[in-house]
Amino acid sequence: MxxxxxxxxxxxxxxxxSGLTVAHFIQKYQPGTRxxxxxxxxxxxxxxxxxxxxxxxxxxxxxxxxxxxxxxxELLADTGLDKEAQKAPLDDFVRYxxxxxxxxxxxxxxxKIIQSNLVxxxxxxxxxxxxxxxxxxxxxxxxxxxxxRFGASLLPFVDAVLTGTYAGDFNRLSIDAVFPxxxxxxxxxxxxxxGLMQKRKAAKAKKQETxxxxxxxxxxxxxxxxxxxxxxxxxxxxxxxxxxxSIHKYxxxxxxxxxxxxxxxKSLVLALSVNQALALLSNAEGLTAEDCPVxxxxxxxxxxxxxxxxxxxxxxxxxxxxxxxxxKRFALGALFSTHMFPGRAPAxxxxxxxxxGGRRHPEKLELPDDVLIRETYADLKQLIHLPDPPVFSKVLxxxxxxxxxxxxxxxxxxxxxxxxxxxxxxxxxxxxxxxxGINDMTKSAKKVAESIAAGKTGAVETEVKGVYF
Ligand SMILES: Cc1cc2nc3c(=O)[nH]c(=O)nc-3n(C[C@H](O)[C@H](O)[C@H](O)COP(=O)(O)OP(=O)(O)OC[C@H]3O[C@@H](n4cnc5c(N)ncnc54)[C@H](O)[C@@H]3O)c2cc1C
Numbered sequence: 001m002x003x004x005x006x007x008x009x010x011x012x013x014x015x016x017x018s019g020l021t022v023a024h025f026i027q028k029y030q031p032g033t034r035x036x037x038x039x040x041x042x043x044x045x046x047x048x049x050x051x052x053x054x055x056x057x058x059x060x061x062x063x064x065x066x067x068x069x070x071x072x073x074e075l076l077a078d079t080g081l082d083k084e085a086q087k088a089p090l091d092d093f094v095r096y097x098x099x100x101x102x103x104x105x106x107x108x109x110x111x112k113i114i115q116s117n118l119v120x121x122x123x124x125x126x127x128x129x130x131x132x133x134x135x136x137x138x139x140x141x142x143x144x145x146x147x148x149r150f151g152a153s154l155l156p157f158v159d160a161v162l163t164g165t166y167a168g169d170f171n172r173l174s175i176d177a178v179f180p181x182x183x184x185x186x187x188x189x190x191x192x193x194x195g196l197m198q199k200r201k202a203a204k205a206k207k208q209e210t211x212x213x214x215x216x217x218x219x220x221x222x223x224x225x226x227x228x229x230x231x232x233x234x235x236x237x238x239x240x241x242x243x244x245x246s247i248h249k250y251x252x253x254x255x256x257x258x259x260x261x262x263x264x265x266k267s268l269v270l271a272l273s274v275n276q277a278l279a280l281l282s283n284a285e286g287l288t289a290e291d292c293p294v295x296x297x298x299x300x301x302x303x304x305x306x307x308x309x310x311x312x313x314x315x316x317x318x319x320x321x322x323x324x325x326x327x328k329r330f331a332l333g334a335l336f337s338t339h340m341f342p343g344r345a346p347a348x349x350x351x352x353x354x355x356x357g358g359r360r361h362p363e364k365l366e367l368p369d370d371v372l373i374r375e376t377y378a379d380l381k382q383l384i385h386l387p388d389p390p391v392f393s394k395v396l397x398x399x400x401x402x403x404x405x406x407x408x409x410x411x412x413x414x415x416x417x418x419x420x421x422x423x424x425x426x427x428x429x430x431x432x433x434x435x436x437g438i439n440d441m442t443k444s445a446k447k448v449a450e451s452i453a454a455g456k457t458g459a460v461e462t463e464v465k466g467v468y469f
């Protein structure tokens with residue numbers, strides 16, 4: 001076994017968005033620093049990858065991200081991607097929820113949901129009980145928490161949100177892990193509504209927020225989301241098709257081994273999804289670590305069914321729709337891709353991307369492609385005017401699952417924090433550690449880069465997340 005690169009300052013495992021972002025910001029803060037990235041697959045980007053065929057453009061993974069997080073917008077500006085970006089503003093694009101077998105427009109924020117006629121008057125009054133409901137300090141599922149604070153009537157909407165983000169089951173996801181920001185507001189103020197009102201008042205007093213506040217926009221690129229890792233790879237020292245199999249901490253730094261080589265560095269960044277990181281950490285040598293509370297966490301896998309239609313299809317304008325579990329539909333929802341980002345289908349055509357499977361229905365992923373296409377079309381046809389069958393169809397089965405931050409997850413995060421506090425030069429970020437979205441990844445990765453550049457060690461202070469909707 002050869003010892004490679006013992007002049008490496010920082011060694012990053014994983015060239016998904018997290019690893020590439022850590023490298024980008026270290027290079028920005030400390031030009032000339034020696035960084036190497038080891039990647040087990042033959043291309044960068046991890047869960048982000050675009051699919052092109054016959055003039056259609058679909059996504060294996062992420063479809064976009066909101067432009068309301070500084071780390072992401074800085075990344076775009078630094079790489080010049082801001083000039084290429086396609087934007088779909090939330091102010092213009094509506095979303096739909098499937099209720100009682102039909103699509104209903106969802107108002108763009110929780111306040112407007114309450115004002116709308118989607119919720120009955122008694123249910124609206126029950127929501128106000130939040131003002132008097134004593135917060136329960138123990139960890140709860142999202143469903144139990146929402147039912148306790150707001151009553152059962154809002155559950156389909158909450159379910160739809162968690163289906164759209166985690167492909168998850170809100171009866172298992174932990175409110176403390178999934179929405180720590182919301183939970184903190186509730187616990188600090190004794191009520192979520194009161195806390196949000198106070199926050200808004202304080203922001204207005206500081207003139208941070210005006211009555212004409214705009215909602216953020218969804219961002220992607222004309223070539224698809226794959227453009228993001230492609231642009232970030234420039235000027236990086238990346239070794240592909242190299243799987244790290246072991247980690248060893250020694251007095252001066254870190255050594256990692258692949259089947260072919262061994263690499264040494266002062267700092268080591270694991271920019272991996274939770275389960276990939278846990279697999280490596282479980283047999284790492286020389287670590288000062290307490291017992292990890294779990295060996296792995298559940299992941300939700302989905303298939304994307306891309307369907308292209310001619311102009312006979314009458315797809316309502318907007319981002320797409322989501323179907324809560326109670327609707328018992330085949331697809332979890334669908335993105336109206338060509339409305340959101342024009343140019344994803346040949347002239348005169350439209351593209352829908354339906355999502356199937358998720359935490360609750362892994363059995364659907366066992367179905368062959370032709371059945372998935374047939375059942376998805378039959379499902380969508382009941383909700384959207386699609387008189388003619390699709391002229392294009394493709395089933396994408398991403399190998400990446402979405403990490404599920406279910407009950408017990410906060411203990412794992414606390415373990416991760418104590419691990420990095422006790423092992424100088426170790427940094428752990430990536431898919432599922434501080435959330436699951438692209439903006440969560442760029443925020444955490446930027447903080448890791450700031451710490452490395454500043455020579456700081458220990459857990460990166462995590463920010464309490466804002467309330468997204
Ligand atoms: C189906 C799906 C849809 C999504 N949709 C959205 C969306 O619409 N919006 C949004 O904001 N987010 C979305 N996401 C989440 C988003 O894609 C992730 O937040 C992000 O891509 C995670 O990046 P990462 O670098 O942390 O992890 P990963 O992308 O998992 O990258 C980790 C990398 O490490 C490599 N690796 C693993 N183990 C080793 C090893 N031992 N040695 C060397 N290399 C290794 C892997 O090959 C991989 O390239 C979606 C995710 C999925 C799966």
